[in-house]
Amino acid sequence: MNRTIITLVGKDHVGIIAAVCNYLAENNINILDIAQTTVQEYINMMMIVDIEGYGKSFGDLCHGLGEVGESVGCSIKAQHEDIFDKMHRI
Amino acid sequence: MxxxxxxxxxxxxxxxxxxxxxxxxxxxxxxxxxxxxxxxxxxxxxxxxxxxxxxxxxxxxxxxxxxxxxxxxxxxxxxxxxxxxxxxxxxxxxxxxxxxxxxxxxxxxxxxxxxxxxxxxxxxxxxxxxxxxxxxxxxxxxxxxxxxxxxxxxxxxxxxxxxxxxxxxxxxxxxxxxxxxxxxxxxxxxxxxNPPDDNPFVAGAFHGVTEGDAVINVGVSGPGVVKTAVSKVRGESFEVLCETVKKTAFKVTRVGQLVAKEASRRLNVPFGIVDLSLAPTPAVGDSIADILHEMGLEKAGAPGTTAALAILNDQVKKGGVMASSYVGGLSGAFIPVSEDSSMIDAVVSGALTLEKLEAMTCVCSVGLDMIAVPGDTCAETLAGIVVDEMAIGMVNQKTTAVRIIPVAGMKEGDTAEFGGLLGSAPVMKVNGFGCADFVNRGGRIPAPIHSFKN
The missing domain is CATH 3.20.70.20 (Anaerobic Ribonucleotide-triphosphate Reductase Large Chain)
Known part of the structure; x- marks a missing residue:
């Protein structure tokens, strides 16, 4: 298990989550958890994913998600889970 | 999760x-x-x-x-x-x-x-x-x-x-x-x-002789994070203020610890310490003076500044120590003038003087840092400023430092531009009374009485 947090923020419209999920499926990345909120017309989404089966580098993942983000007009970021775990858990 | x-x-x-x-x-x-x-x-x-x-x-x-x-x-x-x-x-x-x-x-x-x-x-x-x-x-x-x-x-x-x-x-x-x-x-x-052997911050960084062949030391930062946290407890008691700073410092330091361990593993060099210092940059929102302001001071340098800095320094240490397995370096709040936009503002508006900065160095982690003075400040006066700061360090058993810049050709009120992380510094007024006969005596000032602990 190699858990990574994906966060997305941007103006909401049809197909944003679908685009991200398609990219993850194409790259053999398993989604473990999804949470999202929409405030006014802005979407804020967080996913916990397992990148164990992803064959490429972390930089490639960031780049790929960046391209998906551009295509749907949102900002998408991937980070290893450790930074959140270390900061919020003793 | x-x-x-x-x-x-x-x-x-x-x-x-x-x-x-x-x-x-x-x-x-x-x-x-x-x-x-x-x-x-x-x-x-x-x-x-x-x-x-x-x-x-x-x-x-x-x-x-x-x-x-x-x-x-x-x-x-x-x-x-x-x-x-x-x-x-x-x-x-x-x-x-x-x-x-x-x-x-x-x-x-x-x-x-x-x-x-x-x-x-x-x-x-x-x-x-x-x-x-x-x-x-x-x-x-x-x-x-x-x-x-x-x-x-x-x-x-x-x-x-x-x-x-x-x-x-x-x-x-x-x-x-x-x-x-x-x-x-x-x-x-x-x-x-009293310099530490494991300080990761330049210009004072050196690898002490008690250290091993190589070591990874990490300096975290985050004045903006502390400022935001403090802004959420406006008007609350000192107990609440201190707890807030402590908890925030803990979170910030945990990131430093994570990065330090990871860098050590990837570079195959032992992990040394995390330095808990709050280090400002010239960028807006990355300022120690802003935290002091948020604590309730109109400007850095106003009465109460030394106490506010003492609280900040102490709580950062208390929160940070538990977040890292080894803490070292300078660990405290830095107060460089040129690298902190609100410190510059405090100097320009007349709230902050060299003498007040000296008082602040009694309770912060370093000393008179990135201070521009007139280019014609004589060597004896510079030595006098240095020895005052050294005396504070010696007597208080803490690190103190002087990084002072007599800017060639400039006088009080001018601004020196260093660029990048070093920022820009207003040229500050220096006490013009002489100290030549004092600093020219030569020899050594003996160690203070409380150094004899054996």
């Missing part, structure tokens, strides 16, 4: 409040590079630095990418050069050759500063110490990345006044030799009392 709000909080710290890892610094021992032949020694120094720290920039960037937190600087500190140059260096120019070697090694591995062009002369000077100190103006004017520090005092042995007096002249000469760059050389020169 991590919650949505925790993820949002961390990412807001990074993107809006400028949380970053300020520096990954690799300390490298050069003791095994000693040689009686200067060119052979220079080759060994270059080879060792580039071999051990060759990947420090790429590893720092990789870690930054994977955790989504900027790793702003990657740096190297080395054994104080005066300790290794003794048998090879017969002239000042020989020492300058070592500075050039350090500079080219730093350039080739892609780092912006390398610390350790240093001498430890708190008690007496060897011939090598003296040569290195005399070579500092030339070394800092003909290199870009080399930083120099000279330790002239400690609680244990007192203050070497001969060295303090020499530093007055050396600071002036460094200023003159870099006059075309607003005396930038002085921004890379720091005079220290």
């Amino acid at each position: 991590i919650g949505f709000n925790e993820v949002l909080e961390t990412n807001a710290m990074i993107s809006q409040e400028k949380l970053d890892v300020r520096t990954i610094t690799m300390g490298i021992s050069l003791l095994d590079c000693c040689d009686s032949d200067l060119s052979r020694m220079n080759r060994r120094i270059y080879e060792k630095i580039t071999r051990l720290a060759g990947d420090i920039v790429s590893v720092g960037d990789e870690i930054g990418l994977e955790y989504g937190v900027p790793v702003v600087n990657k740096r190297v500190s080395v054994t104080p050069v005066a300790l290794i140059g003794g048998s090879a260096c017969r002239t000042q120019e020989d020492f300058v050759e070592i500075a050039r070697t350090l500079d080219s090694a730093a350039e080739d591995i892609g780092i912006n500063f390398i610390g350790g062009y240093s001498a430890l002369v708190q008690k007496h000077m060897t011939r090598a110490d003296r040569l290195l100190m005399m070579s500092v103006p030339k070394a800092l004017s003909c290199t870009e990345r080399v930083c120099s520090s000279v330790c002239v005092g400690s609680t244990r042995v007192g203050i070497n006044m001969d060295a303090v007096r020499m530093m007055g002249d050396i600071i002036r000469e460094t200023s003159a030799m870099t006059a075309d760059r607003q005396s930038l050389g002085c921004a890379k020169l720091v005079v220290l009392c």
